[in-house]
Amino acid sequence: MWGAADRVAHVPPGPLRVRCPVALNPSTMWRMSEMTVTELVHAAAAGDSGAWNALVTRFSGLVWSVARQHRLSDADAGDVCQATWLRLVENLGALREPEAIGGWLATTVRRESLRVIKHSGRQIPTDIESQIDVCDDTATTDPDRYLIAAERQAAMRTAFASLGEACRTLLTLLNSDPPVSYAEISATLDMPVGSIGPTRARCLDRLRKSPALAGITA
């Protein structure tokens, strides 16, 4: 409609490539999301692979983020995450506090990450804490708060992905760092400068009203 397709090359890389969530069919997803973490742990301990998959889906980002906070390579982070999940498989029935599984996972992946750091011979400062990205330690210090924020962000990405290409392109340009001028946006999207404001408001309204964000506190 805007003839923007051939000009999307101007758009900075990254945010446009949002993948829509797939895999489970909607009715299964809803059933799983209604189960509490404790119920999922018990079900998985009893052999329910669907419950296991739901646990992985819910906590995979947390586990990965903690590993990456230790500045591990992709390969090492992958190994550490996998070892953590494998440990959980064997410990499912033995967890003293299933509802605190987020903390258990964070502690386990953190320990294994530190082991890998030592193995690699990297310089270990007396205070290992300083190795960790101080800016965001939420994943390990407050896994529940981290999870809530992460779920909100995931819902935001889903909502964004459900917008049409035109809105996604515009919002991405408006998000650019360093900022892109309205004149540039106008040229890139082949739309009058005066239309940008109202179109932005319309797109944000669509985003706000997206079903993916329903029930997520702003």
Place this chain on the structure above:
Amino acid sequence: MDQPSEQDVQLLSELSAALQGYDAAPESVTDAAKAAFAWRTIDAELAALSYDSFLDDKELAGVRSGGEGARMLTFESADLTVEIEVEQGRVLGQLVPAQAGEVQVRHSGGSVTVQADERGRFSCDGVPRGPFSLRCVTSTATPIVTDWIVL
């Protein structure tokens, strides 16, 4: 050019954070995690890691940087302890108390089963780096699985 409303500014900045701030796990990592369920063992006791030379500071002081050299690990359960030495993919192991048994070496590439002789000794070559665990079966003790670690 109209200015965005406050709610719009807020929403835009939340969107920005969502698109850029979160380090989502790669699909391959999540898929592998789901597949980990297949490693679940039933009726085996967990043997926890009780010693790792890589975390022994006295050991580290003498080891050249880069981390190469043998790594000693001990896994303990109520009835059976496994001591292993790992170096460049070769695992040398000892069951304690010494006795014959079957040892399944589990790693990211699959698993291989070796025999422990009557003195409890076993060995295995070609073990890749990455997640690693042993499952030991003897005639006297309950089967054990060792805590997964990263080699």
